[in-house]
Amino acid sequence: MTRVMVVDDSRVSRMMIRNKIETLRPGWTLVEAASGEDAIAQAQQQAPDHVTMDLNMGGMNGFEAAQRLLTLFPGLRLALLTANIQESSRERAQALGVLFVAKPVTDAAVLALVQHFEGARP
């Protein structure tokens, strides 16, 4: 069963992402993490297939958490879903080999994530 971890310090954003993914793919299991540290800790137990990651969070930022998760789980498909849409952030995402999707959390944004997770090229 496909397991997706939603990492975002905003509870509302997590709920919106979860709700939209569950609508698109009712069979997927969703796990939530409220920080980069929480994501790393939970990933060890939950072993997610895919991760959506916010960037601007207290403590460990999204880039650092993404890097660590990709080292721990090299097969992971990860997408950044963030309001930090500066060119420098997009370039860093590209260097990490992860998908970059701009917030707000719209149907189209979440569809792009889901398609990326299923292997379609963005």
Add this chain to the structure above:
Amino acid sequence: MKLNDIELDALAEVFNLGVGQAAHALSQLAGEPVQLSVPKIALLTADEISAQVVDPRSPRVCAVRQGFSGEIATEAVLMFPEEQSLLLVQIMVGDSVPLDQLSEMEQEALAEIGNILLNSVVASVADTLGIRLEGSLPEVQVGSSQEVLRDDNRPSSEPLLSLQIRFDIDARQIQGYLAFLLDMESGDTLERRIGDFIAGVTRNTT
């Protein structure tokens, strides 16, 4: 710092690009067109700014503040009348959050709306000027416009470079302000960057 006409024009244009991004984000959230004013640029004290944005019908505002730092430091603020905050949250979350949990989550949702809109503008301005800025976490505050614009770390008489943009979602009868405040030092750096931007544009067109 004294911006000449061409610098003021360029600064307004650079912020206009950013405001366009924010308008796009807000209209995606609201599902409705969003009207935005051209940026109003002036050197003002925090009290003078609050006098300009206050609406006598609803003197209390809800504000989301976020600091950005790097080559320049700016305080970015999203403000709207307090009574509209729940409506704005409802528009954003749609049916993702059950109604009985909505008011409990109001502050978090507002922080996220502020985060998206303020980052849209700042990212566009930073990219256009070739600088990189780091944002702090958004904070929600409710009070008079004087209270939300006050900063205990700076004297209230200190002049600030202020860029204000008014936004309206006519279909939802929501309006508010985006404001970007820079102290003199950052204002000077911004002025230099704007000078470089103008020089680049001039080079490309001659």
